Amino acid sequence: GAVVSQHPSRVICKSGTSVKIECRSLDFQATTMFWYRQFPKKSLMLMATSNEGSKATYEQGVEKDKFLINHASLTLSTLTVTSAHPEDSSFYICSARDSAARGVNTEAFFGQGTRLTVV
Amino acid sequence: SQKIEQNSEALNIQEGKTATLTCNYTNYSPAYLQWYRQDPGRGPVFLLLIRENEKEKRKERLKVTFDTTLKQSLFHITASQPADSATYLCALGGREYGNKLVFGAGTILRVKS
Numbered sequence: 034g035a036v037v038s039q040h041p042s043r044v045i046c047k048s049g050t051s052v053k054i055e056c057r058s059l060d061f062q063a064t065t066m067f068w069y070r071q072f073p074k075k076s077l078m079l080m081a082t083s084n085e086g087s088k089a090t091y092e093q094g095v096e097k098d099k100f101l102i103n104h105a106s107l108t109l110s111t112l113t114v115t116s117a118h119p120e121d122s123s124f125y126i127c128s129a130r131d132s133a134a135r136g137v138n139t140e141a142f143f144g145q146g147t148r149l150t151v152v
Numbered sequence: 153s154q155k156i157e158q159n160s161e162a163l164n165i166q167e168g169k170t171a172t173l174t175c176n177y178t179n180y181s182p183a184y185l186q187w188y189r190q191d192p193g194r195g196p197v198f199l200l201l202i203r204e205n206e207k208e209k210r211k212e213r214l215k216v217t218f219d220t221t222l223k224q225s226l227f228h229i230t231a232s233q234p235a236d237s238a239t240y241l242c243a244l245g246g247r248e249y250g251n252k253l254v255f256g257a258g259t260i261l262r263v264k265s
Contacts, residue, residue, distance in 0.1 A: 037195075039195070065251060067252070067253075074257070075257055076156075076241070076255040076256055076257040076258065077196070077241070077255040079252060079253075079254075082252065124193075126195045126196075128195070128196075128253075130251065139201075140186065140198035140201060141186075141196075141198065141243075141253060142198070143188075143195030143196045143197070144195050145194055145195050146193065146194060146195045148193065
């Protein structure tokens, strides 16, 4: 099946630094990718929709200057957490759908997730 | 506002029994509903999709039903195995949400041998 690779799986950074998370679709193209944040025992909260070649669409309450998203190619989207603080510590997950698949209600493929800890 | 509810308490069942998980939603009319499995520290994995005009979908030991009148989906795992232990998430999409998915908090399933 289709694979989405997310890197790194774990990262610890100091408060005030920036962290970049990569999300790659390995065997399909994705014009749109999604970035989620998940707290323990909570649902996935959509942060933003990453659009290839254009600006990302952020959900209400998500700071676009804090969470920078770049979708430079049909197989790569990156999320950069800028000036990280301990409250940014969380599990971040990306997902993508195969652009070649028919219709919009197709399955989403998820990355392995990134556990970010800000100390 | 839209709300998706899944059993907040873990479901503990004996191996070989059928597990039934519930997903209820309010203030929303999704065009489709999906079920995902999530293991600790991992991203969700797609299991089944059911559309609003479908009542039931099956895949091997899995069965999902979709009642748009009750605004409810039931997810069944027959002949459950310890390897089925995980968190199961329902996700709704379509209509005003376009290609986005809105997730429930998930239900933890524990299958004991």
